[in-house]
Amino acid sequence: MNDITPRVLVVDDESDLRELLVITLGRMKLEATAADSLAAAQRLLDRDTFHLCLTDMNLGDGTGLQLIRYAAEKAPDLPIAVLTAFGNMETATEAMKLGAYDFIAKPVTLDRLRQLIQDGLGISRHGAAESGEDDGLIGQSPAMQHLRRQIRKLARSQAPIYISGESGSGKEKVARLIHTLGPRGDHPFVAVNCGAIPSELMESEFFGHRKGSFTGAVEDRKGLFREADGGTLFLDEVADLPLHMQVKLLRAIQEKTVRPVGESREFSVNLRILCATHKDLSEEMQAGRFRQDLYYRLNVIEAHVPPxxxxxxxxxxxxxxxxxxxxxxxxxxxxxxxxxxxxxxxxxxxxxxxxxxxxxxxxxxxxxxxxxxxxxxxxxxxxTGADTPSLGGSRDPALPLEDYLQDIERQEILKALDATHWNRTAAAKKLGMTFRSLRYRLKKLALDQEEEEGSA
Structure with a gap:
């Protein structure tokens, strides 16, 4: 595609919108071919090669979903984006599950349309990089082979991904790989543990703040959304977000804008959202601890990391x-x-x-x-014996009491660190001790060199 003018297939049964799309593509120095029906689009896919497809959902003689299924057989590497009626999230979600990389709600804004087109062409340019790379995942078991295939497929999409899996299974590594193998791989990957941010600081951490907007705001801060602009924002332990922050997060994702604390204007952001939690997100939603609308916005596609x-x-x-x-x-x-x-x-x-x-x-x-x-x-x-001290078990008489107690202490500290993803402040709180006390115990027990980062 280096010296070739990218070719874009536009499919819409409304002549006005079809003409708008063709004009916009022409101004972007792209070659546009228009089709006014599902049948016409299918004939063009049989005959020609395209680098991108923009399709309406309702096509008169069929739907955009049918076109996506057809393209999956005829042109599996073709990035497809869908235009859908405002608020019709169910259809948009179904389209992305079938393979569409993104969607745009009508009425279409030109800025959002241009970004959609650029994202799709980025997927086309990046397609060759998907094969033959060392993905960094360890293991050749059937479960890992399935995960590899799923990661490569998800990397092409711009859909929000929910990464499920137990603590320590490697969810962040999977998120980084989805980012690296996708068209945003050259842009920032920003990861945040939602459970480690104090509730009163969350809005500032996510959306930024202006200097002087509250006590302690000694300088302007961009916030995580704007730091990840152009790239990927990974929300780890997203189930730990309080309900008031879930509302603000949903709005930022839907509007693709953020307003820093103390700021009068909003800033546009273009990023992909990946999230993970070791909890069952559907159970959290059923229990009323996680908003249903945010759940369906984040859980467009699920990737499960096997234990x-x-x-x-x-x-x-x-x-x-x-x-x-x-x-x-x-x-x-x-x-x-x-x-x-x-x-x-x-x-x-x-x-x-x-x-x-x-x-x-x-x-x-x-x-x-x-x-x-x-x-x-x-x-x-x-x-058994000295190697497995237990609070409820009996002590091996041959093991000195001091060693036995230290082993119990070591196990409890490791459990707390694992449960908090090696966030030492959170682990200290979980253990009911000060951070300084935990730091002393880590040094005493020779645990102070433990690494936070897991491998998949």
Missing amino acids: LRERLDDVPALVDHILSRLGIAWDTTPPTLSDGTLAALRGYPFPGNVRELENVLERAMTLCDGNIIEPSHLRLPSQ
């Missing part, structure tokens, strides 16, 4: 990857695992998923004096 226990065949590859990374970080040759150690890992259900595996291996490297990690170095909860 580690459903892909235990990937454990050896994950172990090699994690130990290699730790070896580089610690400037040492990583140890190997005995057969019994690998069998113990493959037989453990990993409730904390990949993040727990990372913590287990890092602890094992610390406890291992030689070049081989033995099962006793893992200290898995499934093991």
